[in-house]
Amino acid sequence: MTFRNALLFGAAFLSGIMAAPGVVSTVGATGVLIPVAHAEAAPSTPAQDSGNHAETYRLLTLFGSIFDLVRANYVEPVSDRELITNALNGMLSGLDPHSSYMTEKQYADMQVQTSGKFGGLGLEVQGEDGHVRVVSPIDGTPAWKAGIKPGDYIVAIDGHNIDGSPLNDAVEKMRGKPDTKITLTIIRAKTTKPIIVTLTREIIRIEAVKAELYDKTGYIRIPQFTEDTAEELRKAYAELKRKAGGKLTGGLVLDLRNDPGGLLTQAIDVSSFFIPSGEIVSTRARHPKDSQRWDAKGTDATDGLPIVVLINGGSASASEIVSGALQDHHRAVLIGTKSFGKGSVQTIMPIPGNGAVRLTTARYYTPSGRSIQGLGIAPDIVVKESREDPVFSIREADLSHILKNQGGNQTKPPARNDLPALSASIPHEPPANWPTFDITKPATDFQLQEGLRLVRSMAGVPAPDPVASLPPAPTTTPAKNEASH
Known part of the structure; x- marks a missing residue:
């Protein structure tokens, strides 16, 4: 997958606050939220092929074996919680781009976002394969005022390269206290040089209309x-x-x-x-x-x-x-x-x-x-x-x-x-x-x-043509052909 066509819908964050696509922002991505009772109270119907308990146990044993291998041999120590969280995310995000597991903090952040008030830059981003892509700036926020556009890629924060880093790490770096400065380095389509913008973090209040x-x-x-x-x-x-x-x-x-x-x-x-x-x-x-x-x-x-x-x-x-x-x-x-x-x-x-x-x-x-x-x-x-x-x-x-x-x-x-x-x-x-x-x-x-x-x-009221009020388009004179025949 190339840098330009990477599909950045693994997870979505608003100004460093988790807001996965399909819930309250998507996004690009985008979404619909229906609150329901706790998961254990939700109706459950076994899948059509779940009657094969022996196969289910075999697969769970496989999961346990790989869990032990990773925990014992990964290049650096990793907590059991992190491994399980990653496994849950993989199980859900592998179904479709809008299903996922949220940690307690991510769930709390999502609830704050739906209220229309939270802290950060007012910038919705998504990530996959180590790239951080802008989905959309929120109207009236620091990101919007700075001219950040949908489709921009954030490659550095405060001069430190983040390309290739987990999205969570990039989001954590973008978080901070209100009134503090942050500098983003951006790559934009059809722009030959990186764009560097300095923003001031603030409490984001989403204008409802x-x-x-x-x-x-x-x-x-x-x-x-x-x-x-x-x-x-x-x-x-x-x-x-x-x-x-x-x-x-x-x-x-x-x-x-x-x-x-x-x-x-x-x-x-x-x-x-x-x-x-x-x-x-x-x-x-x-x-x-x-x-x-x-x-x-x-x-x-x-x-x-x-x-x-x-x-x-x-x-x-x-x-x-x-x-x-x-x-x-x-x-x-x-x-x-x-x-x-x-x-x-x-x-x-x-x-x-x-x-x-x-x-x-x-x-x-x-x-x-x-x-x-x-x-x-x-x-x-x-x-x-x-x-x-x-x-x-x-x-x-x-x-x-x-x-x-x-x-x-x-x-x-x-x-x-x-x-x-x-x-x-x-x-x-x-x-x-x-x-x-x-x-x-x-x-x-x-x-x-x-x-x-x-x-x-x-x-049924006068509807003037906005194009009619424009100054005349500049005319171009064809280049003179100076070649001799």
């Missing part, structure tokens, strides 16, 4: 689905209406780009905020009695307001549930690029005194019955962020031993015959003279600007 008013058009960004997301959405929407004089006459843009997911309950509540009736999402587990379906709660808080949703390759899990539900119900138009493609559900099973197991227990399906596992949500209108190939290119389908896409009645979204006329003329990428994208400057965000244009058209 961000909201802006562009004339009479509302904009709401959900960076992750934490415990307060749905409530913060309600507050943000009410405040936007107040600022707009009582009504968002220009519609609403919902930004789910680079949202790695989070809590299933919050994804359902956010969807129900916009969808008046019908299914939001369903899950199908190994045992039919554990399968579930969630429906909308009977009201559309926006009263049919036109909505455009922005998605990209970093939109995973919970954000895919929301965008899939809005797309299937024809409640919103999706623009951007294809989402991550995580269609599985993880259950957290606490083991008192010994952490917890995060286990994939179900697949989820959009209201039309499709599974997006490994496929992602395809936008109704493709709009790229820039003319270059996207940096965030690793998706669920690129991971090793992923779950198969099965059980759905279709793989494509229902046909749309309700797209506005303007949708046919929206360009799929910025023009050559579009300004360089700067995350702190909305006017340079091509996907956002086209989203605003589209939703205003849907709302």
Whole structure:
């Protein structure tokens, strides 16, 4: 496996705090969390081949023999707990990229993260084969302010090389007290020299939502689905209406780009905020009695307001549930690029005194019955962020031993015959003279600007073309052919 195409989904950490993919961040990776009772209380059904007790005992004896060999002969002493923890991680992570074992400390860190407040840099990273890859910086955090991007590789911390080190070691080095400095050395695609950035650690408080008013058009960004997301959405929407004089006459843009997911309950509540009736999402587990379906709660808080949703390759899990539900119900138009493609559900099973197991227990399906596992949500209108190939290119389908896409009645979204006329003329990428994208400057965000244009058209208000206001593109004069004939 080469450095550039290493799939870094062995484990995921946020600013040095464990947040494995498929729970509350993924990630890229990404995820859904369903709290359950302690593991010993969970129903258990023997596997189909577990009746062969002699074979089971033989394999357990093999495990014990290898355990003794490693403990006695490894190049340096290693504790029994470390060996067992590694074995548990191997057993679970070998099933799929989103199952794993969490130590007591990692489980506590994960619980802190779901509350939306924790310490560190605001940087989600993942590791495999000794490489540390950035999944996404969290909006407004030191990592975000420093310009660290999805796809960056961290190769040194405070001048000390970490490439080839275990991810845990790298994460421990990134942890520290608030207001202390840390220097990261980064390798970025298409950049010839390493990038060195110095950050100041701080307590990270994940903003549940961000909201802006562009004339009479509302904009709401959900960076992750934490415990307060749905409530913060309600507050943000009410405040936007107040600022707009009582009504968002220009519609609403919902930004789910680079949202790695989070809590299933919050994804359902956010969807129900916009969808008046019908299914939001369903899950199908190994045992039919554990399968579930969630429906909308009977009201559309926006009263049919036109909505455009922005998605990209970093939109995973919970954000895919929301965008899939809005797309299937024809409640919103999706623009951007294809989402991550995580269609599985993880259950957290606490083991008192010994952490917890995060286990994939179900697949989820959009209201039309499709599974997006490994496929992602395809936008109704493709709009790229820039003319270059996207940096965030690793998706669920690129991971090793992923779950198969099965059980759905279709793989494509229902046909749309309700797209506005303007949708046919929206360009799929910025023009050559579009300004360089700067995350702190909305006017340079091509996907956002086209989203605003589209939703205003849907709302029946003037929708100026953002490209029309650009200065003329520079013209190039062909080189004079000076060769003699």
